[in-house]
Amino acid sequence: MEKIPDTGRLPLVIDSREAARTGRVLEGAFEIRRLARLVTMLSHEGGLLAWRAAFERKERPDGGHDDFVHLRLDGEVSMQCVRCLGDARIPVHLERGFRLVANEVQAAREDAEEAEFDVLAGGPRFDLGELIEDEAIMALPPIARHDNCDLPLGAAGPQGAAGEEMPGEERIRPFAGLADLKKRGH
Numbered sequence: 001m002e003k004i005p006d007t008g009r010l011p012l013v014i015d016s017r018e019a020a021r022t023g024r025v026l027e028g029a030f031e032i033r034r035l036a037r038l039v040t041m042l043s044h045e046g047g048l049l050a051w052r053a054a055f056e057r058k059e060r061p062d063g064g065h066d067d068f069v070h071l072r073l074d075g076e077v078s079m080q081c082v083r084c085l086g087d088a089r090i091p092v093h094l095e096r097g098f099r100l101v102a103n104e105v106q107a108a109r110e111d112a113e114e115a116e117f118d119v120l121a122g123g124p125r126f127d128l129g130e131l132i133e134d135e136a137i138m139a140l141p142p143i144a145r146h147d148n149c150d151l152p153l154g155a156a157g158p159q160g161a162a163g164e165e166m167p168g169e170e171r172i173r174p175f176a177g178l179a180d181l182k183k184r185g186h
Helices: 016-022 104-113 128-139 176-183
Strands: 002-004 025-031 048-059 065-080 087-101 118-121
Touching: 016 048, 016 065, 016 087, 025 128, 048 128, 065 128, 087 104, 087 128, 104 118
Parallel strands: 002 025, 087 118
Antiparallel strands: 025 048, 048 065, 065 087
């Protein structure tokens, strides 16, 4: 296993064909602040995203071969809770496999047919850093929310959480005027 230090340099470009041929396993961690597209979706840019990429080549019965990369991500990010607007800690955990092919055209054609693996274009300039960031972004929930979230004090309006009137507050009844008009026959 080859440990890749977080040098802060992105992209992390490798030769995926050679990595698959030799069964290369790479692992490392990126500071989240260095993943520019991911950071735009977060409320804070602190923390680390640990990753592991295991490449392999499998021989086919017809004499050819298929190249694969198995990616694992682990970390935690902060996103704004849609309910209380505070920071919600969101775990990022992903394990996913990809089949690597010669070019983008082949990847687009075969991805539609492949059920078990997503198909990506590999080659001598395979941007592993971009794949890691893409997968981290897709692992985020569409909206973030604490598991047990209380609205901030006063956010529920003049009624409390269960609809009871708060002491010293008069309940607003927007349709009361309409009810009076109806009683008067208007």
